[in-house]
Amino acid sequence: MNKKDLLREEIIRRSGVNPKKCMKCGKCSGTCPAYEEMEFHPHQFASMIDSGDIEPLIASESVYKCLSCFACVERCPRGVEPAKLIEAVRLSVIREKGANRMTANDVPAMVDEETPQQLLVSAFRKYTK
Amino acid sequence: MQKITREQLLDRAVALLSDGTVNSVLGWQKGEFDYDVTPHIFKSADELKEGFVWNDFCYANFSKYLVLKTDRIEGKLLVFLKPCDTYSFNQLLTEHRFDREKVYAIGVGCEGMVDVNKLKAAVDGISSIEATEEGLKVTTIYDDEPTVVAIENVLLERCVNCKSKKHVAYDELMGEEGEIIDSARFDEVAALEAMTADERFAFWQNELSKCIRCNACRDACPACTCENCVFNNPNSGVETKAPVTSFEEQMFHIIRAYHVAGRCTDCGECSRVCPQNIPLHLLNRKFIKDINECYGDYQAGEEVGMRAPLVDYTLEDLEPGEVLNRRGEDA
């Protein structure tokens, strides 16, 4: 298997999602609250992962824009679960050595009086290994 | 030792007879030895007081008797059912084999029944047996001091692997209701499945070669209640009373197991009555295990009116080849 196919297999296995189930209706992207911020949109994740076109997704900021709000998962008529695909790609990125997007040093700049711990914890989980 | 006493059952039977609820009682009768307990229809209180027994040897499953007996008696018949018997009771009702209206069923709690063969193997020359809290106190013709045998060591296979202490049918329950048990009854089947085909063949050839075709298994089986067994029916094309071929001889156990597949409640009577001690229940349990694995858990007799798995299907059922090879190519 070539590298492209390996990556595709890896993402599909990790996410537990079968992108072939997608019927390309675009409801995920219709429902996505972070759509405007994303270079690639949820339906493109499904379609590009299915066709093995994953490198552009890895290189894109889009993986960090997903809010993990699961609206796309809930509303997909075909049970494709795009958020899980995005999560799987994001893990491919941050599991690379030195690819952490955030470090503890960044924290002071981000917090204010009221910042709940939950925010930092979640952000760390999303942005770092 | 059974928690319910003979007297409790007796009193209740006598009461039901005297108030006219029932007009005869299907119960266990004392035989020549303490371990000889035979089914009997009692017609009167006196007869009951004289002969009725309830002890660790009341293994007979009465359900099958109802098919024949309920037609022959006036009024209602009282029957005592252990938890495992109630499954056969329901299965026979599902198959319309007797009239529920003619039966008054008392569910009796059961602590497990004794395998006489095991007991005999443990103690030679039994003259009398007494059930005690410690176990069976067995007096022999050789010793003055009785031997105490722990009941766990001499239980019937079906009781060792008891699948349910819960009664699924009764008009009245005596004793406490138990639970369905997550038993290890399929372990032996699984062990056989894990063998190679050659080993399995050797196992079964060894076992089935012992068969003397006495028909005891068929006669005791509560699922084998056919008006006329295919093997006795000259038009079935398989009957071999005039043995031009040995078809019946060779295929009897396979066909019998297939005919009761999906209907067998795993009551274990077949193995219990086999004079050659062939573990026939392992054939039936194989079907039950396969059915559970391929078509979802199914316990025959759990409810009246259930659709047996072999008269049912789903569009997504496994193909025969997939069933055969679901544990990989042959071991």
Add this chain to the structure above:
Amino acid sequence: MQRIGVFVCWCGSNIAGTVDVKAVAEALKSEPGVVYSTDYQYMCSQAGQDLIVQAVKDNNLTGLVICSCSPRMHEATFRKTAATAGLNPYMVEIANIREQCSWVHKEMPIGTEKAIILGKAAVAKVNLNTPLTPGESPVTKRALVIGGGIAGIQTALDIADAGFPVDIVETKPTIGGKMAQLDKTFPTLDCAACILTPKMVDVAQHEKIRIFSYSEVAEVKGFVGNFDVTIKKKARFVDETKCTGCGDCVDKCPMKKNPNEFNMGMDNRPAIYIPFAQAVPKVATIDAGACTMLKKGKCGLCSKVCGAGAIDYTQKDEFISEKYGAIVVATGFNVISMDKFDEYAYNQSKDVITSLEFERLTNAAGPTAGKLLRPSDGKHPHKIVFVQCVGSRCENCAEKGKEYCSKICCMYTAKHAMLTRDKYPDTDVTVFYIDVRTPGKNFDEFYRRAVEEFGVKYVKGMVGKIVPEGEVLKVQASDLINNKQMHIDADLVVLAAAIEPDKSARPLATMLTASMDTNDFFTEAHPKLRPVESPTAGVFLSGACQGPKDIPETVSQAGAAASKVIGLLCKDKLLGNPCIAGSNELMCNGCSSCERVCPYGAITYLDKEFRMPDRTTKIRRVASVNPAVCQGCGACTVACPSGAMDLRGFANDQIMAEVDAICK
């Protein structure tokens, strides 16, 4: 003992080229029961058949074995030959030595050896053959149509026009069904009422048609040609024979605030009502749940104003029994509930409606008298969003939507969008679609007109969320072609809700022993070749009860179902297939295994008295096969543990004899 004749065909060189036919004829001569054996060049030719007839007469043959081509080719031919020779046609067996022997094997010795074995198997079987006669049953020349929508109406009219009496059972107070609620019909845009109501009048006036409105099928017994049906006429508290449909009672009724089903609950009707002006029968009905007279014994106004004296508060449900030869199911469809799709805010805003509600909003007889006004505030909507595939094509939301395509939505949405733009050019109309599916005569042209001539905006993408905010509906959707997210402040949103079979279909299917798929659509006897018949003989399917359909398709299927019914009712007697199952009552346990596997519901049980060997009698439950219903598959024979159930023509001993002959 049979006297069997064996006839080996050469089929020119087709068989004789690979099979030594003379050797076959010779070898089979010594088989048990064979008294005559010969070969001939073409057995199926007139000369060959004459040879067989002569041989039967000369040798007093009782059974025939023809070693020839496939029985699928000439079994019927040789059965007729047997009949000509005075034999029962079912005393013939074919050994297939062409397709399954000479044509697939190359060497003469091998072909010959196999042909002999196949011949022996056929001889062994014929030895056990018995004469079979097809059963006959009479046909009641009356049809029942269940459902009074356009499907039921068309079927009933076609059957009645052929001269057979028809009864229509309709659960609503009037016939007309969904089509009566529609405004215009695609792709021609003729008004639904204009084409439907004359048909409804035809039904009402047809001397061969009776309408049981406000009625349900309560029980079905019997079988093809001989159904016994009980119809429950629900109490409507109005004497149908007296009511003139004048509507005085409707005007006077004080209980005016009940949701009007005909207008999809978008306005109200009184407790006594006539669903719509052209209702058939045009008779009032009292809604027992809303009438104070029926609930509390107070009021009685309708009775007072009724000049015809038709009001009867004491009316009870009535049960009518009738015999039918054929039953047509035409129970139709409904739109699914939108409760589980509240991302579209159907439950949060009155201005999110289904397409069927939109039909009523644009219908001249609807709640707004045909003016397109928003349900919330009665204002004219200037921005309308249509959402397609709501609840259709859902893979994993069985409890929410449906897996199938509802088929009609693309076209009616195009129609709604086009009509809106036509009538209100100032209205902006956007349709969100996944695919536009328009296979049908003039369908795609219609959709293109909506886009090109009427300026409807079609966006490939799906609405993800609708949020009511103040007076507007904030619609968020994807535009996949332009790769952007759209935000529209709409005034009205129309959801193309999936359609599903009417809820009454499942219990009805059980009564009819007709099979259904997992979506509760009735299954056809064959998806291609018998699309309007149910696998259950005598039960026919019309309209959307079989699958989503538009009006033209429904009407053609309705006509097809009618022609099948007419074909059945034309017969005085039904001849069955004689190769059917039969139960040996002496061996039957009455266990119901066979009944459970029978796909046709052909097996019932009887309590029968048997004399026992000891001269007592015993009543036993035994299976009985209805020969008119059994199709002869044999599923029951294997389910039967005692072997009581057997199949004529393919009996246990016959197949066993074939096995033995082959394995000898």
Add this chain to the structure above:
Amino acid sequence: MQVKEYKPLIVAFCCNWCSYAGADLAGNNRLNYPADVKIIRVPCSCRVNPMFILRAFQRGADGVILCGCHPGDCHYTSGNYYTRRRMAMLFSMLDYLGIERERTRVEWVSAAEGAKFAATMNEFVEAVSALGENKRLEDLRCKR
């Protein structure tokens, strides 16, 4: 001395509507398969009683194959679904008794699949031939 080539005895039960027609089509197209295969026509695969199969084995058949319409295409709508369960259970039991699984098979062959019929038979005969004579079922009750 030349050893006589072993020829297996194969019984094929074919349903009238699909598989028997598929076998006919194989003939029409002159697709060869071994003459060891002998076909018995039944109305539907669900007519095949396990006893028929056992009888064939007992009488010396080396392999038994059952052919029916594809699931969903049964002429009688549901017959082959019952077949599927019955044969799955029966074959599993034979396997459990140590009988070689290659001796039994269910194959769905439509009336259009003449090529599949011939290929299936070629394959099945080959598989059964590899096993040699069927002794086990006969010997199951005769420990030597």
Add this chain to the structure above:
Amino acid sequence: MKMSYFPGCTLKNKAKDLDEYARKSAEVLGITLEEIENWQCCGGVFTTSKDEIATKLSSVRALMDAKSKEQPLVSVCSACHNVIKQTNHAMRNDSEFADKVNRYMSENEPYNGETEVLHYLEMLRDKVGFDSLKEKVVNPLKGKKIGAYYGCLLLRPNSVMAMDDPENPTIMEELIKAIGATPVVYGMRNECCGGYVSVESPELAKKKSDAVVANAKAQGADMIITACPLCRYNLIKNGADIPVVYFTELLAQALGVKEAENE
């Protein structure tokens, strides 16, 4: 009735109110919340990836602790609840995952998702009942028009959370009715506030939060309640001009275990 309680990190710091009033109110309603000893942070978000084990172990520990006490496990914070419930679901339904976790934990008895996981709201609805809650209300919050803000974590994915209709939830509305106020239903109540993205894209979070507040106000709400500290933070930080409070505060107020604030 005693139940295991998982407060979570935020409730021990910035959202002490959420914690305190949750416990006090529960006491009034006859439920003692027993805090799990040595609980560890849930991690804030559930990683859906099938190959993540370590990040889910803290939840498993809490679940096992509750199992050993044969108690349901209650949490108030939407995030904790989401992570714990999803982990529990995986332990119950994904045998491969459960095997790995159990091997890692190497406890005597494997854990297979036996514990019942409840959000505090579910506890109110299913264990207490809104009717009996209503009977205990001493200060009905009459006249308040309250918009419930669910956000995403409470409801989704519904196949796992199974708490309410994910598109038309009613559990908080029922609570609002029970404490005597008027619920305001608005479409954005189950849309995202921007979540953790506010650390790096505050402008995105602002857009999302604004839309929620605007919609709630447009539909007539004069107050928003939530169960999630992050939702509350985002809404307030982005300039909500109506009060955004934890539902437990209002509950405590209605049950008389919190002084009414000057309004």
